[in-house]
Amino acid sequence: xxxxxxxxxxxxxxxxxxxxxxxxxxxxxxxxxxxxxxxxxxxxxxxxxxxxxxxxxxxxxxxxxxxxxxxxxxxxxxxxxxxxxxxxxxxxxxxxxxxxxxx
Amino acid sequence: xxxxxxxxxxxxxxxxxxxxxxxxxxxxxxxxxxxxxxxxxxxxxxxxxxxxxxxxxxxxxxxxxxxxxxxxxxxxxxxxxxxxxxxxxxxxxxxxxxxxxxxxxxxxxxxxxxxxxxxxxxxxxxxxxxxxxxxxxxx
Numbered sequence: 733x734x735x736x737x738x739x740x741x742x743x744x745x746x747x748x749x750x751x752x753x754x755x756x757x758x759x760x761x762x763x764x765x766x767x768x769x770x771x772x773x774x775x776x777x778x779x780x781x782x783x784x785x786x787x788x789x790x791x792x793x794x795x796x797x798x799x800x801x802x803x804x805x806x807x808x809x810x811x812x813x814x815x816x817x818x819x820x821x822x823x824x825x826x827x828x829x830x831x832x833x834x835x
Numbered sequence: 836x837x838x839x840x841x842x843x844x845x846x847x848x849x850x851x852x853x854x855x856x857x858x859x860x861x862x863x864x865x866x867x868x869x870x871x872x873x874x875x876x877x878x879x880x881x882x883x884x885x886x887x888x889x890x891x892x893x894x895x896x897x898x899x900x901x902x903x904x905x906x907x908x909x910x911x912x913x914x915x916x917x918x919x920x921x922x923x924x925x926x927x928x929x930x931x932x933x934x935x936x937x938x939x940x941x942x943x944x945x946x947x948x949x950x951x952x953x954x955x956x957x958x959x960x961x962x963x964x965x966x967x968x969x970x971x972x973x974x
Contacts, residue, residue: 800847807959808837811966818973 770819777812784809838896839962845888845897846955852900853882854948857941864936867920874920877934879906908935 787802796802859880866877880903888897915921916929 798848800844800851804837804840804844804959807840807963811837811963811970814967815970815973818970822973 770823773812773816773819777809777816780805780809780812836966839965840959841888841891841895842897843955843959843962845891845895845899847952847959848890849882849884849898849900850948850952850955852903853884854945854952856880856882856903857945857948860936861938861941861945864934864938864941866934867918867931874922874932876910876932877936878910879908879934879936880904881906906935910935 784802784805787796787805790796791799791802863877867874869875882900883902883904884898885901886898887893888895888899890899891897911933912927912930913933914929915931918931921931922928
């Protein structure tokens with residue numbers, strides 16, 4: 733079974749139209765795959781969450797009184813998670829769209 | 836992505852150090868002797884701000900308190916011959932050397948520091964809102 737995240741693997745490449753051939757489209761092989769980008773950002777979000785958790789714990793246990801730094805960490809984790817959530821929603825949405833496609 | 840948040844955080848930390856310094860000045864305004872008990876009043880301290888945020892890396896943007904320096908303004912004299920730390924002889928006999936802290940100045944400085952802290956919080960809030968607006972483009 734193919735990895736569900738690796739969409740580019742399942743979807744066969746669309747035959748290039750003359751217009752698309754004229755414009756030098758970015759070669760997919762040159763950059764990182766969407767899967768690796770997604771997994772990397774997942775790790776990053778996880779790291780930020782862990783950092784925020786650790787900060788809150790240190791604040792609660794009195795090991796630090798640096799409220800500003802902990803607040804920033806929590807905010808960062810929140811923003812990163814929101815972005816990840818939206819990307820996930822978009823991904824599911826596009827998957828459903830493909831699912832409903834009439835063949 | 837989080838540069839604005841980092842810069843604002845450095846501002847928050849620096850302003851808090853600044854307020855700590857001011858709090859120390861106000862708390863110690865009546866100190867007339869040093870920790871060894873010699874008549875040597877408290878000298879007002881000032882937080883010196885400098886660009887850059889060394890806690891986050893060498894060339895990280897932001898602000899930090901480079902050091903806390905002592906104010907060289909001369910000490911004041913108060914007529915109080917019965918005081919333990921009063922000057923015993925010379926032409927200033929009977930006077931007590933008092934700290935060079937001016938509580939009014941410190942109070943205003945404290946307000947300025949609190950306002951600056953608020954300004955940094957507002958900028959952080961704005962950065963958060965900007966990120967949220969960008970994310971909302973995906974919906």
